[in-house]
Amino acid sequence: MMVRVALRRMAFILSMVWVAAAPARAEWREASSPNFLVYADQSEGDIREFTDMLERYRSAMRYIYKLPEEATSPSNRLTVFVVRDANQVRKLMGTNNRYVLGFYQSRAGGSVAFVPRVDDNSQSDRVSQGEQILLHEYAHHFMFSVFAGSPPLWLQEGFAEFYSTAKFDSAGGVGLGLPADHRAAELALAQEVPLDMLLSTRKYRENASKRYDAFYGRSWLLFHYLTFSEARAGQMADYLQRINAGEGEEAAATQAFGDLGVLDKELGAYMKRRRLTYLNLGASKIASAPIAIRMLGKGEAAILPVMMRSKRGVNEETATEVLADAQKVAAQYPDDAFVLSALAEAEFDAGNDEAAIAAADKAIAKNPQAVGAMIQKIYALFRKAGDDDALWPKVRAAISAANRIENDNPIPLAYFFRSYAAEGKKPPEMAVQGLRKALQLAPYDTGNRLTLADYFIRTGDKQAAETTLAPLLNHPHDTQLAELARKLLDRGSAQAEPSSADDSSS
Incomplete structure (x- = not known):
């Protein structure tokens, strides 16, 4: 249904101040839905409403483009951290830019977003600026499911801007394509x-x-x-x-x-x-999604700020700082699998492979379903195997263990292929199919896309390489990535062309 609304004249907002009374004690909750995992220091009602908004947004876009509902593997869901305010968002991002009100990072098996909490309901059913940034970036994420090839830059940003101005009514409906007042x-x-x-x-x-x-x-x-x-x-x-x-x-x-x-x-x-x-989709067109909410345990709540910094990404200096904080929490909660999984990630990021494997093994012993710990073990063993070929069977054993728990997690699928390439062996067809599946599950992951394209170029399948690299050629935010994709294709073209010696031979 299409609806007409007034195009409001509004002043350009240069910055936003988020005012909230500090709670006496943090009460972190986790909201788990089919496609999102949300962590927030908010009431059960608030975190449920926010998670429901995300599920409805995804459902509305799939309805528009007539995409069937498909199950998302638990580890491939988008994880959203709702933090105290915009200042904390900027601190996590490592910037003082006052225009930053949220950010998003997409990668296979670990896409994350950071947004400030919203305590003011004066905006009614329209989203906040922080939420709008998240919806904009999720629209880029979603676009890989809709458009083949390499959409022009204006189309990529126009698409994301169009869908970011959403509204969510109390009856369960969703409005898309509302006026972009912020522009x-x-x-x-x-x-x-x-x-x-x-x-x-x-x-x-x-x-x-x-x-x-x-x-x-x-x-x-x-x-x-x-x-x-x-x-x-x-x-x-x-x-x-x-x-x-x-x-x-x-x-x-x-x-x-x-x-x-x-x-x-x-x-x-x-x-x-x-x-x-704008497009007004009634509740009957929006698929409902179950949302399970739980209060985090003491250890989980204590390690969450550390985990956020790890998920954001660290450098050599910050990795050491994050590890020190992770070790302090782990000393207090040595038997908490959630804490131990986060410790394994911090140890790996700091370059401590043996310690990462030890922490991961402890987490898995406490919780045999701890896929996050299994992934960190794969990472650490993979890096160690770079200096010791005898470890490659152990790498593949760790990959198989993770795959048995969650067979549609893209990380084990991709690393199975990479293990052969890193060992200098030709990947078997099963490994190639696994990498293809990983890219299908997470089409926004540029690392897997480049890896698969490189394989196609090496094996002489230039057409498959072009198809694989097409979405990167007009990358909306990374011109260096676009240039890398073009260089890969140029290399494939050079390999396909016969040399002058070949031309003269009989």
Whole structure:
């Protein structure tokens, strides 16, 4: 159902202050649902509402794109840490940038997000800025399930902006594609991005101003307009088909949209409308999801701040600091499998493979289902095997043990393939299929994508390599990654071309 709402005029918010009374004692809870794992120092009602919002958001997007419901392996769920405020988010990220209100990191078997808690309900059913950042990044994550090939940069950001402005009503419905109020000032005041530059990733990256420009706002505007314009119905689908067929971005835009000058004038008029359409999906279209909530034990609550820093990622200096904190908590709770799993990760990050294996083994002994500890054991054994080939059978035994507990966890599947490559052996077909499955389970994982593409190039399957690397060629946030993907393809092309000596031989 499409609904029209007023396009509110609002001032650009330069920063946000989160005011909350500090609780007398932290009461961390875990909310576990089919697709998300949420940790928050909030009431049961608040953490349930937040987790339900995420499940409804995922269900709504799958409904729009007619994707069937598929089970997510427990370890491949998105883990969300709801922290005290935006300052704590920035501290975890390692930045003083006051515009940072949340962030997201995607990887197979361990995607994580950090957002500030929301205690003010004045926004009603519209999401907070921190939540909106999470929804934006999750939309990028989701896009791998929808679009093949390498969508142009504007489409990637327009898609994410369009779906990030969601609302969730108390009856269970979801609204998608609401006006991007947070881009209003950008569209009005920021440096203009001409439409021909917007529609060409190459032109934009070569000519983008060092000043803050209206790229995100214009990308949202174009995506919104093409989604709802009756006069241009079908043009977005035609454009995507042309892109996927190999037409250049500029040619595809001209063929699908016609005169870009006309389209630009239409966008200008569309931006001035007082009312815009959005998608309103009733509760009957949204799949409900069970949510189990539990209070964390004392040991789990004590190690959680350490675990957050580990999941965020550490460097040589911070790894030592995190390990020291992990060891202190582990000394207090030596029999807690949750704590021991976190300790194993901290030991591995600090370069202590033997200690990581010992902590992982203790965790597994306490909880034979501790997949997280099994993964840390795989990592540590894998690194040790780099200096001792006799350890590769132990690496594969650890991989098999984890796979038996959770056979659709992408990490053991990927590391089974990598174990052969690291040992200098040709991976068996079963290992290749395992890596393919890992990428299917976590299509946003760039490491597995590059590994599989490299295998295809080495075995002479250039077409499979191109298909595998296509989503990276216009990566929205990492131009170096896009360049690496192009270099891999160029290497494959060079290998496929016969040399001059080959040309002259009989």
